[in-house]
Amino acid sequence: xxxxxxxxxxxxxxxxxxxxxxxxxxxxxxxxxxxxxxxxxxxxxxxxxxxxxxxxxxxxxxxxxxxxxxxxxxxxxxxxxxxxxxxxxxxxxxxxxxxxxxxxxxxxxxxxxxxxxxxxxxxxxxxxxxxxxxxxxxxxxxxxxxxxxxxxxxxxxxxxxxxxxxxxxxxxxxxxxxxxxxxxxxxxxxxxxxxxxxxxxxxxxxxxxxxxxxxxxxxxxxxxxxxxxxxxxxxxxxxxxxxxxxxxxxxxxxxxxxxxxxxxxxxxxxxxxxxxxxxxxxxxxxxxxxxxxxxxxxxxxxxxxxxxxxxxxxxxxxxxxxxxxxxxxxxxxxxxxx
Amino acid sequence: xxxxxxxxxxxxxxxxxxxxxxxxxxxxxxxxxxxxxxxxxxxxxxxxxxxxxxxxxxxxxxxxxxxxxxxxxxxxxxxxxxxxxxxxxxxxxxxxxxxxxxxxxxxxxxxxxxxxxxxxxxxxxxxxxxxxxxxxxxxxxxxxxxxxxxxxxxxxxxxxxxxxxxxxxxxxxxxxxxxxxxxxxxxxxxxxxxxxxxxxxxxxxxxxxxxxxxxxxxxxxxxxxxxxxxxxxxxxxxxxxxxxxxxxxxxxxxxxxxxxxxxxxxxxxxxxxxxxxxxxxxxxxxxxxxxxxxxxxxxxxxxxxxxxxxxxxxxxxxxxxxxxxxxxxxxxxxxxxxxxxxxxx
Numbered sequence: 001x002x003x004x005x006x007x008x009x010x011x012x013x014x015x016x017x018x019x020x021x022x023x024x025x026x027x028x029x030x031x032x033x034x035x036x037x038x039x040x041x042x043x044x045x046x047x048x049x050x051x052x053x054x055x056x057x058x059x060x061x062x063x064x065x066x067x068x069x070x071x072x073x074x075x076x077x078x079x080x081x082x083x084x085x086x087x088x089x090x091x092x093x094x095x096x097x098x099x100x101x102x103x104x105x106x107x108x109x110x111x112x113x114x115x116x117x118x119x120x121x122x123x124x125x126x127x128x129x130x131x132x133x134x135x136x137x138x139x140x141x142x143x144x145x146x147x148x149x150x151x152x153x154x155x156x157x158x159x160x161x162x163x164x165x166x167x168x169x170x171x172x173x174x175x176x177x178x179x180x181x182x183x184x185x186x187x188x189x190x191x192x193x194x195x196x197x198x199x200x201x202x203x204x205x206x207x208x209x210x211x212x213x214x215x216x217x218x219x220x221x222x223x224x225x226x227x228x229x230x231x232x233x234x235x236x237x238x239x240x241x242x243x244x245x246x247x248x249x250x251x252x253x254x255x256x257x258x259x260x261x262x263x264x265x266x267x268x269x270x271x272x273x274x275x276x277x278x279x280x281x282x283x284x285x286x287x288x289x290x291x292x293x294x295x296x297x298x299x300x301x302x303x304x305x306x307x308x309x310x311x312x313x314x315x316x317x318x319x320x321x322x323x324x325x326x327x328x329x330x331x332x333x334x335x336x337x338x
Numbered sequence: 339x340x341x342x343x344x345x346x347x348x349x350x351x352x353x354x355x356x357x358x359x360x361x362x363x364x365x366x367x368x369x370x371x372x373x374x375x376x377x378x379x380x381x382x383x384x385x386x387x388x389x390x391x392x393x394x395x396x397x398x399x400x401x402x403x404x405x406x407x408x409x410x411x412x413x414x415x416x417x418x419x420x421x422x423x424x425x426x427x428x429x430x431x432x433x434x435x436x437x438x439x440x441x442x443x444x445x446x447x448x449x450x451x452x453x454x455x456x457x458x459x460x461x462x463x464x465x466x467x468x469x470x471x472x473x474x475x476x477x478x479x480x481x482x483x484x485x486x487x488x489x490x491x492x493x494x495x496x497x498x499x500x501x502x503x504x505x506x507x508x509x510x511x512x513x514x515x516x517x518x519x520x521x522x523x524x525x526x527x528x529x530x531x532x533x534x535x536x537x538x539x540x541x542x543x544x545x546x547x548x549x550x551x552x553x554x555x556x557x558x559x560x561x562x563x564x565x566x567x568x569x570x571x572x573x574x575x576x577x578x579x580x581x582x583x584x585x586x587x588x589x590x591x592x593x594x595x596x597x598x599x600x601x602x603x604x605x606x607x608x609x610x611x612x613x614x615x616x617x618x619x620x621x622x623x624x625x626x627x628x629x630x631x632x633x634x635x636x637x638x639x640x641x642x643x644x645x646x647x648x649x650x651x652x653x654x655x656x657x658x659x660x661x662x663x664x665x666x667x668x669x670x671x672x673x674x675x676x677x678x679x680x681x682x683x
Contacts, residue, residue, distance in 0.1 A: 030563070038562050044587075045555045136426055141397020145604040156587070232550060232583060234604065241549055283559030289516045289545040 014306060014313075015254045015267035019274045026281035033284055040163060042273075042280050044155075044231075047165035050272040052224045052243060053250035054176050055106075055217030057268045060251050061180075062213045063193040063260025064113055064120035069221035069247060071131035072105050073240030076225030078135040081144035081235025084151070091150050099222045105131060106218020110211035120214075128244075135237035143236035147229060155230035165227060169269070172223070176265045185212055194261025249296075250275050253303040255310075274299070385418055389633055390439040391626060392449040393423035394432040399602045400622065402681035404473075407623035408448070411630035417445070419630065429453045436463070444468060446633030448485075448626065451477040469636045473629045475520075482636060482653070485629045487620045488660040489520050492599060493527025493573065495663045496618045498534075500571050500597040503615050507537030508568025511560045513544045513553060513577035513598075524573040524599070541567070546577045553580020554587070561588055572598035575605050575617070582613035601666055601674045609671050619674060621661035623681075628659050 026033045052069050059066040076098045084094040109127055113120040157164045180186035188209045191199040200206050224243070229235050254271030256263030278299060282292045306313060391408050393401060405421050412419030422439060424431035432450075436459040439447055447463055449456065452475035460479040463470045469482050476484040500510070512528065515521045525543075532538045542560050546553035553572075557580050561567055570581035578598020585594050591612050598605065601619035608614035636655060644650040666674055 032562055035562070041555075041558050041562060045558075048551065133426070136397060141395070141425060142399040142602075143604055145607060228551060232554075232579075236550070239550065242547070279555070280559055283544065283556055284563045286542045286563065288543075292545070 011255050011264040012267045015270040019270045022274055022277055030284045043166040044163055046272055046276040047169050048224045048227050049246045050169045050269055051172055051220050052247040053268050053272045054172055055220030056247040057251040057256050057265055058213040059217050060256045061189050061193045061263050062210045066217050067124040067244050068127040070240035070243040071128045072221035073225040074135040074237045075131045076102055076222045077229045077235035077239050078139045078237055080229045081147045085147045091148055095226050102218040102222020103215050106215040110214030114207040114210045139237050143234050145234035147233050151230045155227055173269050180265055190261055249300050387417040388444040389419050389446045390444045391421045392436045392439055394450055395427045396423050397425040403622035404626045406681040408626035411627040415634050429455050433459055445637055448473055448629040450474050469633050471629045471632050473625050483632050483657045485625050485659040489523035490527040491663045492618050493524035494531045495665055496571055496597050497528035497531025499616055499665045500569055501535045501538055503595055504568055506535045509539050509541045509564055510569045511542045512571055513546050513581055514573040516545055521573040528571055546580055548576055550576055550579055553577055554583045557581045557584035569595035575600035575602055578605055578614055582608040585613045603678050606671050606675050616665055616667035619664045619666050624661050
């Protein structure tokens with residue numbers, strides 16, 4: 001019973017409940033949703049945004065925001081295509097270089113946002129343009145297609161019948177989960193986002209922690225870029241437009257607070273799944289475009305609303321289920337960090 | 339003054355007068371010629387006669403053909419052609435390039451007009467006596483003419499060819515940017531073509547949001563909803579690549595057909611692969627050529643609508659030229675592909 005209590009009060013419950021509710025509603029509207037082929041499609045579709053959302057969550061947890069991942073995707077898909085197709089480097093080498101590139105781009109964002117003391121919103125708004133501009137520059141504006149046959153297996157391969165991208169997502173989230181919970185840097189991310197001055201006073205290198213979050217976000221965006229290049233067998237400066245907003249939506253629906261310090265990486269995955277499944281469900285019901293946009297906007301607003309009113313809603317739910325709300329500060333903090 | 343110096347002075351004066359008269363002769367000699375049965379003197383073209391194309395998004399492969407057609411037109415007519423404008427989608431930079439072009443006092447300006455911000459510059463040029471035409475996109479302004487494809491025609495050719503490839507029946511899904519006028523017009527053309535084939539049914543319209551990955555995902559969802567879907571028709575190349583990729587991913591090449599737009603090399607590659615059945619190409623190289631023709635004829639061959647069109651404030655000549663829409667499939671794709679390579683040089 002104590003375990004159930006703990007689960008019900010944890011940060012995962014809300015987003016998981018939302019996801020299950022969405023799945024339930026969609027299954028009732030169409031019998032095409034729960035078919036194996038569709039579930040495979042959804043797992044492929046969610047992979048790109050889910051991985052980018054890890055990076056978005058890390059930055060949001062430190063109290064910042066990253067608007068550049070979509071442009072990082074554009075630059076990394078373009079560079080990967082150039083490196084493999086035009087320069088003839090083998091795919092594994094190309095992928096490694098591109099992941100390093102992503103980390104470097106994240107580093108630029110991070111340095112300007114921390115040591116540069118420019119608000120991350122402004123920095124990443126600028127790099128959003130600069131990175132995409134660079135992508136246009138290196139590709140002369142056109143997509144580079146037919147990159148490499150061997151890239152295909154990166155996205156379309158499968159293991160035990162399940163598509164590879166699904167595994168990438170699971171592995172990345174598992175690593176992120178352990179990182180945030182069990183490493184000093186990971187826990188420092190929460191501290192920095194929750195209360196920056198207290199974190200600094202307790203000896204945490206605030207700038208370094210926030211910089212690390214941006215570097216990891218760049219790395220995640222580069223991974224998304226690699227996946228996209230593999231799926232489409234091409235790189236283009238036009239890819240990834242607007243993707244950062246989907247990633248941020250996934251993080252917010254997953255319960256991450258935009259003020260920082262609160263959020264659970266696993267529920268970001270639920271957030272990403274919610275966003276993807278809602279779109280999938282709307283398409284399966286042939287809902288007109290206008291209504292699709294409205295639905296997604298309403299869901300996002302609801303998620304933020306729940307985030308703001310979390311405490312009150314928690315108390316209401318607890319009272320409804322007659323679960324004790326008397327919790328010690330230690331218990332409450334544990335719930336926050338789980 | 340001595341006779342020698344007097345003669346020299348007269349000679350100099352005569353030379354100055356001759357040179358002065360020549361350089362001030364207006365290109366449109368209609369304004370200075372006296373009333374006669376042939377008021378517009380057809381002055382010969384000179385290699386210094388400059389026509390400027392002000393573009394935007396110049397880096398898109400689409401514009402390679404447009405650039406090539408403009409230069410080719412210049413060689414054909416024996417005039418100087420210049421191509422300016424930003425490589426990216428940058429409206430302020432395009433407006434700046436336009437204003438700089440006006441300062442050069444060219445004999446004509448053609449511009450890719452897609453944003454109202456360029457309207458003042460167009461009007462300024464027209465007022466300064468520089469003829470302006472818009473190409474590919476149009477804005478309400480004082481421009482002489484618009485040269486471009488008729489969106490409806492592009493859609494109609496796509497719809498007709500798809501219907502024939504389907505043998506006149508099947509369920510079809512449209513992939514487009516619903517709400518954007520240009521693409522809605524294409525969709526209207528597609529549906530109009532389908533009217534002649536009562537067994538063809540449009541079952542869904544998907545929004546690609548101008549993003550390739552979104553297009554793929556939407557196409558796959560549509561195939562999931564309609565397992566007996568026979569074909570996709572896309573109103574731009576992104577929709578085409580999206581549909582083709584979705585068909586490849588679902589291993590349905592040949593089972594589900596797809597027709598889309600544009601003759602970019604990546605679209606042509608999909609046709610070669612078979613995941614796209616065909617694409618409708620705009621007459622891109624001709625659009626710029628005919629734009630140049632309109633400007634050139636405005637300067638050299640204005641028909642005698644009045645005895646002095648300029649003085650009468652009379653406009654003469656075409657105000658709208660719609661260029662051809664062509665269907666590309668495996669049978670003729672190599673010709674387009676080879677031309678793409680030619681344009682890229």
